[in-house]
Amino acid sequence: MAKIAITLTINGEPHEALIEPDRTLLDVLRTDLGLTGTKTNCLDAECGVCTVLIDGLAVNACLYLAVVAQGRAITTIEGLASSGDGRALAGALHPLQEAFVEHGAVQCGYCIPGMILSAKAYLDDHPRPTEAQVREALAGNLCRCTGYQKIVDAVLAAASRMASSAVAS
Amino acid sequence: MSTGTRVAGQSLPRIDAPGKVTGSAVYAADFALPGMLYGKVFRSAEPHARLVRIDTARASAMPGVRAVITAADAADVRYGAAVKDEPVFAPDVVRYVGQPLAAVAAVTLEAAEAALAAIEAVYEPRPPVLDLAAALAPGAPLVHERWRAYTAIPILQRDGNVCNRARIVVGDVERGWVEADHVFEHRFTTAMVHQGYTEPRAAVAAWDSSGQVTVWSNTQLPFDVQATLADILAIAPSKVRIIVPGVGGGFGGKLRIGVEHFAALLARKSGRPVKVMTTSEEELTAAYPRQGTVIELKTGVTRDGRLTARQGRIYFDTGAFAGSGPGVASVATMVLAGPYRTPNLHLEGYAVYTNKTNCGSYRAPSGPQANFAVESQMDIIADALGIDPLELRLRNIVHEGDEGPTGQVLTAVGLEECLRRAADAIGWADRRPAPGRGKGLAIGWWTTTGGSSGVYVKINPDGSVTLNTGAVEIGTAALTGAAQVLAEELGVDLADITVISGDTASTPFDFGAQGSRTAFAVGNACRAAAAELQRKLFELAAAHLKTTEDALALRDKHVVGPGGRVSLAELARQSQVSGGGMIAHGTFIAPGTAYDTKRVEGHVYPAFHSPSFHAHAVDLSVDAETGEVTIHKYVVAQDVGFALNPIYIEGQIEGGVAQGLGQTLSEEIVYRDGRVLNANLTDYKMPTTLDVPRVESILVEHPGRVGPFGAKGVGEPPNVEPPAAVANAIAAAVGTRITSLPITAEKIVLAHSRDAAGGTH
Numbered sequence: 005m006a007k008i009a010i011t012l013t014i015n016g017e018p019h020e021a022l023i024e025p026d027r028t029l030l031d032v033l034r035t036d037l038g039l040t041g042t043k044t045n046c047l048d049a050e051c052g053v054c055t056v057l058i059d060g061l062a063v064n065a066c067l068y069l070a071v072v073a074q075g076r077a078i079t080t081i082e083g084l085a086s087s088g089d090g091r092a093l094a095g096a097l098h099p100l101q102e103a104f105v106e107h108g109a110v111q112c113g114y115c116i117p118g119m120i121l122s123a124k125a126y127l128d129d130h131p132r133p134t135e136a137q138v139r140e141a142l143a144g145n146l147c148r149c150t151g152y153q154k155i156v157d158a159v160l161a162a163a164s165r166m167a168s169s170a171v172a173s
Numbered sequence: 174m175s176t177g178t179r180v181a182g183q184s185l186p187r188i189d190a191p192g193k194v195t196g197s198a199v200y201a202a203d204f205a206l207p208g209m210l211y212g213k214v215f216r217s218a219e220p221h222a223r224l225v226r227i228d229t230a231r232a233s234a235m236p237g238v239r240a241v242i243t244a245a246d247a248a249d250v251r252y253g254a255a256v257k258d259e260p261v262f263a264p265d266v267v268r269y270v271g272q273p274l275a276a277v278a279a280v281t282l283e284a285a286e287a288a289l290a291a292i293e294a295v296y297e298p299r300p301p302v303l304d305l306a307a308a309l310a311p312g313a314p315l316v317h318e319r320w321r322a323y324t325a326i327p328i329l330q331r332d333g334n335v336c337n338r339a340r341i342v343v344g345d346v347e348r349g350w351v352e353a354d355h356v357f358e359h360r361f362t363t364a365m366v367h368q369g370y371t372e373p374r375a376a377v378a379a380w381d382s383s384g385q386v387t388v389w390s391n392t393q394l395p396f397d398v399q400a401t402l403a404d405i406l407a408i409a410p411s412k413v414r415i416i417v418p419g420v421g422g423g424f425g426g427k428l429r430i431g432v433e434h435f436a437a438l439l440a441r442k443s444g445r446p447v448k449v450m451t452t453s454e455e456e457l458t459a460a461y462p463r464q465g466t467v468i469e470l471k472t473g474v475t476r477d478g479r480l481t482a483r484q485g486r487i488y489f490d491t492g493a494f495a496g497s498g499p500g501v502a503s504v505a506t507m508v509l510a511g512p513y514r515t516p517n518l519h520l521e522g523y524a525v526y527t528n529k530t531n532c533g534s535y536r537a538p539s540g541p542q543a544n545f546a547v548e549s550q551m552d553i554i555a556d557a558l559g560i561d562p563l564e565l566r567l568r569n570i571v572h573e574g575d576e577g578p579t580g581q582v583l584t585a586v587g588l589e590e591c592l593r594r595a596a597d598a599i600g601w602a603d604r605r606p607a608p609g610r611g612k613g614l615a616i617g618w619w620t621t622t623g624g625s626s627g628v629y630v631k632i633n634p635d636g637s638v639t640l641n642t643g644a645v646e647i648g649t650a651a652l653t654g655a656a657q658v659l660a661e662e663l664g665v666d667l668a669d670i671t672v673i674s675g676d677t678a679s680t681p682f683d684f685g686a687q688g689s690r691t692a693f694a695v696g697n698a699c700r701a702a703a704a705e706l707q708r709k710l711f712e713l714a715a716a717h718l719k720t721t722e723d724a725l726a727l728r729d730k731h732v733v734g735p736g737g738r739v740s741l742a743e744l745a746r747q748s749q750v751s752g753g754g755m756i757a758h759g760t761f762i763a764p765g766t767a768y769d770t771k772r773v774e775g776h777v778y779p780a781f782h783s784p785s786f787h788a789h790a791v792d793l794s795v796d797a798e799t800g801e802v803t804i805h806k807y808v809v810a811q812d813v814g815f816a817l818n819p820i821y822i823e824g825q826i827e828g829g830v831a832q833g834l835g836q837t838l839s840e841e842i843v844y845r846d847g848r849v850l851n852a853n854l855t856d857y858k859m860p861t862t863l864d865v866p867r868v869e870s871i872l873v874e875h876p877g878r879v880g881p882f883g884a885k886g887v888g889e890p891p892n893v894e895p896p897a898a899v900a901n902a903i904a905a906a907v908g909t910r911i912t913s914l915p916i917t918a919e920k921i922v923l924a925h926s927r928d929a930a931g932g933t934h
Contacts, residue, residue: 040200113193146861
C-alpha cells in the first residue's frame with residue numbers, strides 16, 4: 005500500500021509521519037511517534053486503554069484511522085498536564101492526575117491514561133457530575149485491578165476541585 | 174491504624190504513581206529497540222492430532238520476513254513448574270487449539286501476520302479429551318501417552334491423565350459419618366476464567382556479541398523465566414538477562430514463561446531484536462487461565478451443628494500440560510478443609526490433563542473454586558438444620574492455638590472478629606429483608622507464600638536511599654509497602670527512597686511477585702538491610718561523634734549521640750571515601766511451618782504460612798423476571814495482621830472482589846469441541862464500572878509473628894470468597910441454590926423455574 009505523508013497535531017505540537025492510509029491512530033502514536041502513554045490491548049474498542057481525545061471527544065485510538073485525525077486537536081496523556089484548563093505549569097499534574105494519585109486510584113496503571121482522558125472528556129461537558137454519571141462515562145474503560153471505586157472517587161474529587169477553581173477564576 | 178510508626182501503616186501515595194498517571198511509566202508492551210522486528214506465533218487449529226507436516230517455505234519467502242522457526246529450531250526441551258511436559262513448539266503431537274507450532278519475525282506486524290497466513294499445517298486428528306469426565310473415564314485416551322517419561326517433582330502422585338493427586342487424611346471419616354446426625358453430599362462446578370490483565374504478555378529480546386540474550390518482559394517471576402529460558406536455549410542462566418520494565422497486571426497469569434522464548438529464538442535466528450506481544454484471542458485461547466473444576470463434597474454434622482467429618486474431591490481441568498495444576502490441586506485441599514475444626518478429613522485434589530489450553534495460576538489459585546463448594550454447603554447445612562448460617566460458622570471456626578488440617582498450629586487468628594464485624598456491617602440480623610432480597614456470608618483462610626528475598630540498600634551521598642530488589646511491582650503497591658518498611662527502619666521518609674527492581678543481572682534474587690508475598694518478604698529483607706546499615710552507620714558515627722556505638726540512635730535522617738549528631742548523607746559521603754559506599758545486603762526466608770507429614774500425600778503445599786483469615790458479606794436483590802443480580806452492599810473484613818498502607822490494601826480488597834464478582838456472575842472461557850467460542854473481550858464479559866458495587870473494607874489486625882510489623886499477605890485473599898458469598902445471598906433472596914459458576918441471570922431464572930416446578934438441579 006502506498007504511503008502518504010500526514011501531519012497530526014498532538015498536544016498542540018505538529019508531528020509528521022509517512023504512513024499507509026489504513027494505519028490506526030494508536031499504531032502511529034505508539035510505533036511511529038513513540039508516544040506510548042496511550043496503551044494497547046484488545047484492538048477492538050472494548051477495553052478503553054487506548055483512549056485519546058480528538059477535538060475534546062474521547063475516542064478509542066485502536067479503531068480510529070490516523071489519516072482521519074489530520075486537522076484535529078489530538079490530546080494524549082503526555083499532553084494532559086499542559087493542555088487546557090490554562091492552569092497547569094510545566095511538570096505539574098492535571099487535577100485529575102493529582103486526584104488519581106491522592107485517592108489510591110492507581111494500581112498497575114495500564115488503564116489509567118485512558119481512564120483519565122475519558123474522565124476529562126466527560127468533565128469538560130459535565131463539570132458537576134453525580135457518581136452514577138461518572139460510572140456511566142467510564143463504562144468503556146476496563147480496569148482489572150481497582151474495582152473502580154477509588155477511580156470514581158478520584159474523578160468526583162477532581163471534578164469538585166476543577167469546578168471550584170473555575171468559579172474562583 | 175498505626176501506633177508508634179511514622180511511615181509504615183500510613184496511607185501514602187505509591188512511589189510509582191506520578192509516572193503512571195502521566196504516561197511516562199514504561200511497560201513491557203511499550204518497550205522498543207532500534208531495528209526491532211515483530212514476532213507472531215503460528216498455532217494449532219486442532220485439539221488433538223498428529224502433526225503430519227508443517228510447511229513454512231511460502232512464509233519464509235514473503236516480503237519483510239526475516240525468520241521463521243519451528244520445532245526444528247528449538248532444542249528438544251520440555252519445561253514446566255511441576256512436570257516438565259511442555260515443548261516450545263509441538264514436535265509431533267498437538268494437544269490443544271492454540272498450541273504453538275511455529276513463529277515468524279518480520280519488519281512489520283502486518284508482514285508477520287501475512288506470513289502466518291502462508292504457513293500450512295497438515296494434521297491427522299486423534300480423539301480429543303474434551304472435559305474432566307472424558308479424561309477420567311475408564312479407558313480414556315491419554316493426553317500424554319508417554320507421561321511416565323517426563324521429569325516431575327518426585328512426590329507427585331501421577332497416573333495417566335492425572336498429573337497429580339494431592340491428599341490430606343486426618344482421623345477416620347467413616348467414624349465421622351457414624352458420629353454425624355446428618356450427612357450432606359453436593360456437587361459443584363466452576364468455569365475456566367482468565368486473569369484479565371489489561372496489558373498483554375509482551376517480550377523484546379536482543380542478543381549481544383558475547384552470546385548473552387537480554388529480554389525485556391512483563392513477567393512476575395524474572396528469575397523463574399531466566400531459568401526456564403536458559404533450559405530452552407541450552408545456555409547458562411547467566412547468559413540470560415531478564416529485565417522487567419513495568420507490568421500492567423498479572424494476577425498469576427504472568428508467572429511462567431509466556432512469549433519470552435519466542436522472542437529470544439526469533440532474535441537468535443534473525444540476528445535482530447524481536448518483540449512478541451499477545452492478542453486478546455491468544456490470551457483467551459493460549460494463556461494460563463484458572464482451571465475449571467468439579468467438586469464433590471460430603472460433610473457430616475451433628476444436629477446441634479458440629480462438623481464431624483468431611484470428604485472432598487476437587488478435580489482441576491488443567492489442560493494439555495500440567496502447568497500449575499499439581500500445586501493448585503494441593504492448595505485446594507487446604508481450602509476444602511476451610512477454617513473449621515473438623516476431626517476427620519479425607520480431602521483430595523486432582524490435576525487432570527485435557528485437550529485444552531494449559532491452565533496456570535490465578536490470584537489465590539484454587540481458592541474461589543474450593544471455597545465456593547465449602548461455603549455454599551455450610552449455608553445448605555445451616556438451613557437444613559434450622560441453624561443461622563452465622564451461628565453454624567461460629568460453632569465450628571478455628572481459634573488461636575487450634576490445628577490446621579495438616580496439624581500446623583494456628584496463631585494470630587482474627588477469624589471470629591472478621592466474621593462478626595462483616596455480619597454486623599451487612600445487618601445480618603435481617604437476612605431476608607424483602608422478597609427477592611437476601612444476604613450471604615462466606616469465610617476463608619489463605620497463605621502468605623514463602624520463598625526467599627534479597628535486597629541491596631544503598632544510602633546515597635545526598636542522604637537519599639536506593640532500594641534494589643529482584644522483586645517486581647505488578648500493581649499491588651507491594652514495593653511501596655516494602656519501601657515504607659525500609660523508611661520506617663532507617664528513619665527516613667518514603668520520598669527519600671528510589672526503587673530499582675526486577676533485573677536478573679543486577680538485582681539480588683527474589684522468589685517473585687506471587688502468593689501475596691512481596692510486601693511481606695521484601696519488607697522483611699529491608700528490615701535486615703536496615704539493621705546492617707545501622708551497624709555500619711553507627712561504626713562510622715561513633716568515631717565521628719567520639720562516643721560508643723551503643724550510645725547512638727537513628728532519628729530524623731541522622732545518627733544521634735550524646736554529644737551531637739551526624740547526617741546519613743555525611744556518613745554516606747565518608748563511607749565513599751573510606752569504605753566503598755554505604756550499602757547493605759538484606760535477606761529473608763520465611764521460616765518453615767511445622768505440620769504432620771503423615772497426614773499428606775502428593776502434596777506440594779502442606780502448610781499455610783502466616784495465614785490470613787477473612788469474611789465477606791453481601792446484600793443483594795434478584796430480579797424475579799430476568800434473574801439479574803443487583804448488589805446493594807458488599808463488605809469484606811480481612812485480618813491483614815498489620816496494615817502497611819491501608820489505602821492500597823483497600824485497593825486490593827476492592828479489586829479482588831471485582832474480579833471475584835466477574836468469576837461469580839459473568840466470566841467463562843467457553844469451550845465447545847475443544848475450541849474457545851468467546852476469544853474476545855466482547856464475549857468474555859469482565860465487570861465494568863456499571864457492574865461493580867462499592868465495597869466496604871474492614872481491616873482487622875491480629876499481628877503475625879513473621880511479617881514486617883505483623884503484616885500478612887493481603888493480595889490474593891479478597892478473590893477467594895465472592896462466589897460463595899454471592900451464591901449464598903442469591904439462595905437467601907430467591908430460595909434457589911446455584912451450584913455452578915458463573916451464576917448467570919439465565920441460570921438463576923432457569924433454576925428458579927425448575928424449583929418452582931418441584932424439580933431438582
